[in-house]
Amino acid sequence: xxxxxxxxxxxxxxxxxxxxxxxxxxxxxxxxxxxxxxxxxxxxxxxxxxxxxxxxxxxxxxxxxxxxxxxxxxxxxxxxxxxxxxxxxxxxxxxxxxxxxxxxxxxxxxxxxxx
Amino acid sequence: xxxxxxxxxxxxxxxxxxxxxxxxxxxxxxxxxxxxxxxxxxxxxxxxxxxxxxxxxxxxxxxxxxxxxxxxxxxxxxxxxxxxxxxxxxxxxxxxxxxxxxxxxxxxxx
Numbered sequence: 001x002x003x004x005x006x007x008x009x010x011x012x013x014x015x016x017x018x019x020x021x022x023x024x025x026x027x028x029x030x031x032x033x034x035x036x037x038x039x040x041x042x043x044x045x046x047x048x049x050x051x052x053x054x055x056x057x058x059x060x061x062x063x064x065x066x067x068x069x070x071x072x073x074x075x076x077x078x079x080x081x082x083x084x085x086x087x088x089x090x091x092x093x094x095x096x097x098x099x100x101x102x103x104x105x106x107x108x109x110x111x112x113x114x115x
Numbered sequence: 116x117x118x119x120x121x122x123x124x125x126x127x128x129x130x131x132x133x134x135x136x137x138x139x140x141x142x143x144x145x146x147x148x149x150x151x152x153x154x155x156x157x158x159x160x161x162x163x164x165x166x167x168x169x170x171x172x173x174x175x176x177x178x179x180x181x182x183x184x185x186x187x188x189x190x191x192x193x194x195x196x197x198x199x200x201x202x203x204x205x206x207x208x209x210x211x212x213x214x215x216x217x218x219x220x221x222x223x224x225x
Contacts, residue, residue, distance in 0.1 A: 042217035106158035
């Protein structure tokens with residue numbers, strides 16, 4: 001099992017360009033998440049999908065859109081990149097259920113620089 | 116007040132020392148608690164879940180105090196390889212969200 005995979009690993013964009021970050025998990029998890037991590041800020045939730053067919057905003061959704069393509073895949077799109085979106089982006093998944101272990105598994109991250 | 120608060124450190128300790136971290140959370144209805152470990156520029160990985168009765172995994176012991184709304188992590192006989200950032204994570208009841216602390220940095224010195 002690959003767990004959670006993300007592509008690309010690194011990306012440099014110019015201001016105003018668009019791109020999509022891809023995430024896939026092979027653990028049959030219901031819930032998937034996108035975070036960004038900036039120095040000194042910890043992980044901040046951008047969007048999440050509690051189950052296939054649903055998406056919800058997290059703490060910092062502005063400037064981003066998401067698509068839960070199917071149970072395995074959850075993509076994050078930057079429509080018009082800004083320097084403030086320079087960050088490390090992590091995708092995560094979990095089998096979130098009451099009484100369950102609810103452990104989150106993370107992908108290796110995408111390091112994005114916007115010039 | 117932040118939902119989950121941790122002392123950022125760094126905690127610099129010699130090999131073999133015992134070190135403890137605390138983490139406080141503001142939502143009394145939180146349901147699940149975790150400690151994750153994150154190495155520099157890598158993804159967070161689960162260290163251990165924290166249960167009401169407390170739990171131990173080798174040199175690591177986690178405790179939950181619901182009355183005072185904090186969780187703790189104790190590391191005994193510290194190794195150089197324990198150097199990392201330790202993230203406290205809480206899931207508020209009724210949501211699918213995970214709330215992360217900003218992390219406590221540990222450096223174990225030879």
